[in-house]
Amino acid sequence: MDDRSWEEFLIPYEQAVEELKVKFRGIRKELKKKNEYSPIEFVTGRIKKISSILEKAQKLGIPMDRLEEVEDITGIRIMCQFVQDIDRVVELVRQRNGKDMTIVYEKDYIKNQKPSGYRSYHIIIKYPVHTSQGEKEILAEIQIRTLAMNFWATIEHSLNYKYEGNIPEDIKERLRTTAEAAYLLDTEMSEIRDEIRDAQQMFEYKSNIVSRI
Numbered sequence: 001m002d003d004r005s006w007e008e009f010l011i012p013y014e015q016a017v018e019e020l021k022v023k024f025r026g027i028r029k030e031l032k033k034k035n036e037y038s039p040i041e042f043v044t045g046r047i048k049k050i051s052s053i054l055e056k057a058q059k060l061g062i063p064m065d066r067l068e069e070v071e072d073i074t075g076i077r078i079m080c081q082f083v084q085d086i087d088r089v090v091e092l093v094r095q096r097n098g099k100d101m102t103i104v105y106e107k108d109y110i111k112n113q114k115p116s117g118y119r120s121y122h123i124i125i126k127y128p129v130h131t132s133q134g135e136k137e138i139l140a141e142i143q144i145r146t147l148a149m150n151f152w153a154t155i156e157h158s159l160n161y162k163y164e165g166n167i168p169e170d171i172k173e174r175l176r177t178t179a180e181a182a183y184l185l186d187t188e189m190s191e192i193r194d195e196i197r198d199a200q201q202m203f204e205y206k207s208n209i210v211s212r213i
């Protein structure tokens with residue numbers, strides 16, 4: 001595919017990233033406006049790099065004329081403060097099943113941590129995009145994780161990039177130790193969750209009053 005064909009191919013995926021970001025950020029906005037707790041802390045989205053799409057297609061034996069079978073060309077990441085929030089976000093996605101999106105399958109890398117130490121909850125969805133050519137249904141991956149899981153995954157991802165997927169064994173071992181530390185951080189934070197939430201609510205209440213003065 002030349003640059004132009006790639007650009008055209010990626011149009012619906014780019015649109016889906018933008019729409020899904022607005023939708024999930026909207027949930028947080030709405031809950032905050034109603035002074036309710038939001039299980040969503042922040043949302044990011046990306047289009048997979050062309051080189052990564054090709055690599056993944058090759059790994060999975062997907063031919064060039066069926067690249068749309070790569071499930072994470074559109075990727076949305078939803079970050080939560082606490083592990084318990086992940087269940088609430090998963091529930092929010094499930095409630096939309098059959099409405100503006102269709103769940104294809106879910107992968108729980110929190111219960112089934114990857115050997116690398118990676119933890120996150122993935123939901124693969126089908127999402128309809130309305131383009132000038134009509135409706136096109138694309139696949140997208142929603143990753144739901146805590147801030148600690150995200151911190152770990154971001155660092156590990158950049159090391160993987162640096163070492164082109166062959167992280168030296170000693171660093172791999174250290175990453176497994178830090179994954180354990182991130183897990184403990186999540187567990188400890190969950191235990192004092194009510195304390196933290198009270199403190200945050202008080203802080204937000206004060207900030208709102210100050211901003212109104």
Ligand code: 0O2
Nearest residue numbers: 048049052072075107114116117118122152153154156157
């Ligand atoms: P990009 O474009 O760099 O974001 P497999 O490797 O086959 O076991 P699979 O099926 O490829 O797993 O994983 P899955 O569930 O489709 O998830 C792919 C994405 O999940 C990755 O995107 C990462 O964002 C994340 N992920 C999965 N495993 C790991 C891991 O061990 N470490 C980190 N940091 N992230 C992981 P890509 O492929 O990196 O693409």
